[in-house]
Amino acid sequence: MTSLSDIKIAIVDDEPSIVTMLQMVLRKEGFQQLYAASTCAEALDSAKREAPDIVLLDIMLPDGSGLELISKLREYGNPHILFLTAKASDLDVLRGFAMGGDDYITKPFNPLEVAARILARIRRLEPEVPTASPVKRSEPGVYRFGRFAVNEAEGELIVEGQPVPCPAQVFQLLLHFCKFPGIVFSKTQLYDKVWGINGQGDDSTVMVHIRRIRERIEIDPGNPKLLLTVRGLGYKLVKEPQER
Numbered sequence: 631m632t633s634l635s636d637i638k639i640a641i642v643d644d645e646p647s648i649v650t651m652l653q654m655v656l657r658k659e660g661f662q663q664l665y666a667a668s669t670c671a672e673a674l675d676s677a678k679r680e681a682p683d684i685v686l687l688d689i690m691l692p693d694g695s696g697l698e699l700i701s702k703l704r705e706y707g708n709p710h711i712l713f714l715t716a717k718a719s720d721l722d723v724l725r726g727f728a729m730g731g732d733d734y735i736t737k738p739f740n741p742l743e744v745a746a747r748i749l750a751r752i753r754r755l756e757p758e759v760p761t762a763s764p765v766k767r768s769e770p771g772v773y774r775f776g777r778f779a780v781n782e783a784e785g786e787l788i789v790e791g792q793p794v795p796c797p798a799q800v801f802q803l804l805l806h807f808c809k810f811p812g813i814v815f816s817k818t819q820l821y822d823k824v825w826g827i828n829g830q831g832d833d834s835t836v837m838v839h840i841r842r843i844r845e846r847i848e849i850d851p852g853n854p855k856l857l858l859t860v861r862g863l864g865y866k867l868v869k870e871p872q873e874r
Contacts, residue, residue, distance in 0.1 A: 807867035
């Protein structure tokens with residue numbers, strides 16, 4: 631079991647009241663390594679020193695955009711990035727995911743929900759006890775699907791023999807499909823299994839991550855043959871490309 635005291639969390643927000651509130655709630659949950667930053671520059675300095683596991687990131691910062699900060703933060707690790715944002719339009723959310731964010735919460739928010747999402751994320755990193763029999767593998771920790779393969783132990787996606795960068799939450803979603811090929815999962819089930827918050831998520835979160843998977847594994851993401859939409863039911867990953 632992961633010790634919460636070992637998890638490093640960076641809170642990047644220029645509103646001191648929000649930072650103080652989050653620190654208080656997270657400490658009560660058992661987190662000890664909490665780092666605060668109010669600007670992009672401070673966030674980068676903290677990332678260089680501490681390599682946080684989780685970043686709570688405001689989009690609008692005094693010296694720049696949190697969206698533009700994501701790629702720089704990932705130079706010092708692969709943190710789970712949860713946006714704290716007052717910008718809640720579909721376009722803002724989609725842009726956040728496109729830039730590499732993993733999840734988001736709209737301001738004003740309940741700090742207990744932030745803590746719950748962080749705890750859910752940590753639970754997803756623990757060894758999973760499957761509720762169904764996963765696919766058998768010829769190599770431990772490796773799932774092969776024709777033109778692509780997923781190496782669970784190394785956290786690596788290989789497409790046509792080449793490693794392809796894959797954000798953590800996108801990788802976790804693809805890994806879930808790989809473990810249960812041919813099974814249809816609804817958006818609610820996927821949010822529950824991968825984000826771990828009992829399905830209390832936004833449809834756009836799952837849809838954007840499905841699109842990001844397709845951009846990596848499909849020959850033509852606009853006409854998917856591997857990760858299919860089952861109209862009215864959800865999505866499934868097939869072993870062999872399907873002609874449609």
